[in-house]
Amino acid sequence: MEMLKQKFKAQADKLGEEIKAILKEHGDTVIGQTTLAQVYQGMRGMTALITETSLLDAQDGIRFRRHSIDELRDKLPKANGGSEPLPEGLFYLMLVGEIPTQEEVENLTSILQRRSHVPSYVFETMSALPKETHPMTMFVVGVMALQGESTFAKKYAEGMNKKEYWAATFEDTLDLIARLPHIAAYVYRRKYKQGKALQPDGLLDWAGNFAHMLGYDDDQFKELMRLYMVIHADHEGGNVSAHTTHLVGSALSDPYLSYAAGMNGLAGPLHGLANQEVIKWIFEMQEQLQTKEPTAEQIKEYVEKTLSEGKVVPGYGHAVLRKTDPRFTAQMDFGKKHMSDDPLVNTVWRIYETVPPILQSLGKVKNPWPNVDAHSGALLVHYGMVEYEYYTVLFAVSRALGVLSSLCWDRALSMPLERPKSVTTAAVKRWLNKE
Ligand code: FAM
Numbered sequence: 001m002e003m004l005k006q007k008f009k010a011q012a013d014k015l016g017e018e019i020k021a022i023l024k025e026h027g028d029t030v031i032g033q034t035t036l037a038q039v040y041q042g043m044r045g046m047t048a049l050i051t052e053t054s055l056l057d058a059q060d061g062i063r064f065r066r067h068s069i070d071e072l073r074d075k076l077p078k079a080n081g082g083s084e085p086l087p088e089g090l091f092y093l094m095l096v097g098e099i100p101t102q103e104e105v106e107n108l109t110s111i112l113q114r115r116s117h118v119p120s121y122v123f124e125t126m127s128a129l130p131k132e133t134h135p136m137t138m139f140v141v142g143v144m145a146l147q148g149e150s151t152f153a154k155k156y157a158e159g160m161n162k163k164e165y166w167a168a169t170f171e172d173t174l175d176l177i178a179r180l181p182h183i184a185a186y187v188y189r190r191k192y193k194q195g196k197a198l199q200p201d202g203l204l205d206w207a208g209n210f211a212h213m214l215g216y217d218d219d220q221f222k223e224l225m226r227l228y229m230v231i232h233a234d235h236e237g238g239n240v241s242a243h244t245t246h247l248v249g250s251a252l253s254d255p256y257l258s259y260a261a262g263m264n265g266l267a268g269p270l271h272g273l274a275n276q277e278v279i280k281w282i283f284e285m286q287e288q289l290q291t292k293e294p295t296a297e298q299i300k301e302y303v304e305k306t307l308s309e310g311k312v313v314p315g316y317g318h319a320v321l322r323k324t325d326p327r328f329t330a331q332m333d334f335g336k337k338h339m340s341d342d343p344l345v346n347t348v349w350r351i352y353e354t355v356p357p358i359l360q361s362l363g364k365v366k367n368p369w370p371n372v373d374a375h376s377g378a379l380l381v382h383y384g385m386v387e388y389e390y391y392t393v394l395f396a397v398s399r400a401l402g403v404l405s406s407l408c409w410d411r412a413l414s415m416p417l418e419r420p421k422s423v424t425t426a427a428v429k430r431w432l433n434k435e
Contacts, residue, residue, distance in 0.1 A: 004108065005170055007096050012166065012412035015052070019413065036428065043238075044319060048420070049246070051237025052409045053094040053402055061326035062235055064090060065097050069231060069326045077105040079205050079226065081219070084334075087207050087229035087401060088112065091177070094234060094405040109205050115178035116200065122146050123186055123197075135187050135390045136267040140260050142183040147256035149175065156252065165252070166412035172255040173404040180397045181206065185213035192387045210397065214385075220338055221383045225394075227334055228379075231327040231372060232395050234402025238320075240265035241272065245403035249410055250418040262403050263396045269314075272373075272392045272399070277314035279377030279388040281306070282347060292343045299347075299354045307362070315374030316355055318367045327372035328352075331379055339382050348378045 031047060038046045054064045064072060076085030076099065088108045092100040100108070125145035126138050147153070152160075152168040160168060182200065189197045193215060201212045204222075211217070211225040237243060245262030249255070266272035285302045286292055294302070306313055318325065332352075335345045352370055359368035376395075377388055409415075 004092070004095070004104075004111075005167070008170065008408065009166070009412070011096050012409065016413055042319070049237040049243065050413075050415070051242065051246070051406055052097075053406050054234040054236050056236040056320050058320055058322040061321060061323065064234060065093050067093070067099070069330050072230060073227075073330065075099050076230070077102040079208060079222070082223050082226065084223045084227040085230050086205055086226055087233065087398070088205065090230050090233055091401045091405060094402060095408065111174060112178040112206050113200075113202055113209075115175050116182060118146065118179045118182045118186075119149070122183065126183075126186060127190065127195075131191060134267070135191060135393045136263065136273075136396065138187045138191070139184055139393045139396060140263050140267075142187065143176075143180075143256060143260045143263070146176075146179065146183070147254065147260070150254040150256050151175070152254035153256075156254070162414070165414075166408060169255055169411040170408050173408055176255055176259060177206075177400050177404060180400050181210035181213060184393050184397045185210060187393055188214050188387070188390055192390070216383055216385065218383060224334065224379055224383065227330065228376065228394060229398040229401070231330055232376075232398035234399070234406070236320075237406065239271065240268065241399050242403050242406065245407060246410060246415075247418050249407045250415060255404055255407055258407060259400060259404060262399070266396055266399060267392055270312075272395045274314050274371070275373040275376050275391040275395060276388045278373050279381065279391070281314050282344070282351070282378070283388075286347075293347055294350070296350055296354050299351055300358065303355055303358050307358075313355055313359065316359060316368065316370055317365055318369075318371050321369070321371065322367050324352075324369040325371045325374075328370045328375050331372075331375040335375070335379060335382075339379075342378070342382050344378045344381055348375055 034046055038044060054062055055066075056062050060068065062069065067075065072085050072090060072093075076089035076093070078084065079086055086105050086109070089100050089105045092098075092104060092108055122142055122145045126142045129138055129141060151171040152165070155164065155168045186197055189195060198213050198215060200209050202209075204212055205226070207225040207229045208222040210229075211222045216222075216225075235242065237246060241262040243262075244265040245258045248261040249258035253261070269277055285294060285299070289298050289302070291298070303313055332349065335342070335348075339345055352374070355370070356368040359365040377391055380386075380391065380394075381388075
């Protein structure tokens with residue numbers, strides 16, 4: 001642990017110096033123009049954030065420290081006998097910018113195991129909620145209940161020197177990532193499996209153990225969880241969950257508070273909740289059409305009906321991407337390898353052939369291609385995880401790897417309080433009248 005921490009600090013100090021030099025020489029360099037439309041329309045394309053962990057290209061999709069998803073599947077260490085990357089390896093990569101060795105990943109796995117204890121009051125707090133509560137709400141309540149454990153909050157209250165912020169954030173990050181699978185698994189077991197929580201298996205990796213605690217001991221499901229936890233981890237800094245975590249963290253709210261805030265954003269249907277919406281939409285289509293495998297023609301009609309009701313086609317479109325999401329393709333590849341005859345998975349692939357031309361024909365959808373959420377549910381259903389309201393919790397556990405490693409970078413680089421300027425429409429009118 002100390003080695004990883006020191007390595008991170010050394011990298012952060014080096015980058016901090018480089019940033020200082022860049023700003024000294026180029027601090028006044030203009031990097032773009034902002035239009036009024038951008039300000040009114042969700043700040044699309046406006047560069048306003050620094051995020052070190054990953055970068056999204058509109059055509060090629062996400063790269064984590066310059067590595068594509070395909071490269072990660074190839075280069076990151078695997079579990080014994082497995083072929084999907086271990087998410088601990090991606091976390092390491094995002095933190096220090098290097099692909100770790102098998103041994104470094106194994107060390108990280110044992111660090112996380114040692115830190116994974118969740119106090120019983122956290123489970124009791126979640127249990128106090130009615131069973132009908134949405135799993136994301138239960139999950140965030142669990143995280144908030146754990147906030148009293150924050151090293152950052154305790155040390156800040158004791159008068160911590162600002163030079164130590166990064167170290168306290170680092171400690172909280174590891175503790176929180178270690179504990180999240182327990183909180184998430186508890187939500188699932190309580191809501192869907194009569195409250196029968198399962199004991200962790202200390203011999204398993206982070207994602208494998210999460211699968212085990214959820215109640216899925218199939219080796220293929222564990223592989224799916226490793227892949228799932230890798231591909232959902234980070235999508236540069238401007239998406240709602242990453243940006244919210246960063247924004248709240250900029251007020252020096254501790255990592256528990258910041259991450260919980262970000263996850264409330266992930267719970268929105270235009271963001272992380274889209275994965276539950278996708279499978280719900282397909283199940284409803286199957287029910288209405290009375291078939292498990294609708295034809296392309298039937299799908300087309302159903303899509304047109306969805307659009308005519310003023311709804312979006314879930315799992316399609318993206319604020320930045322302009323091609324098929326490589327996270328979708330990686331899941332398709334997993335499906336082809338492990339379940340090529342599954343009717344639901346085949347329906348997802350038929351939807352992929354059918355939807356883009358329809359969205360294209362509307363003339364306003366900037367990206368008619370599928371995103372990560374268009375595929376994930378069908379893979380989970382294949383292994384029996386049909387409770388789609390739960391899916392965003394899986395996304396949230398994975399997203400912790402990205403947003404919390406970014407938060408470590410924020411504190412290590414002494415990122416300031418974020419506080420952009422806002423104006424009223426009356427003020428905009430005054431500007432325009434002056435011109
Ligand atoms: N189905 C129907 N209409 C769509 C659409 C879709 N999948 N995607 C975009 N549009 C519409 C959009 O509603 C807007 O219409 P209006 O002008 O009438 O309001 C128009 O096309 C232009 O939108 P855009 O510029 O192409 O997209 P945005 O950048 O505004 O929004 C998304 C991006 C993701 C919110 C949007 O594509 C969407 O609602 N998709 C469906 C929900 C979804 O899959 N979200 C998950 C995103 C995912 F990557 C994640 O965060 N996990």
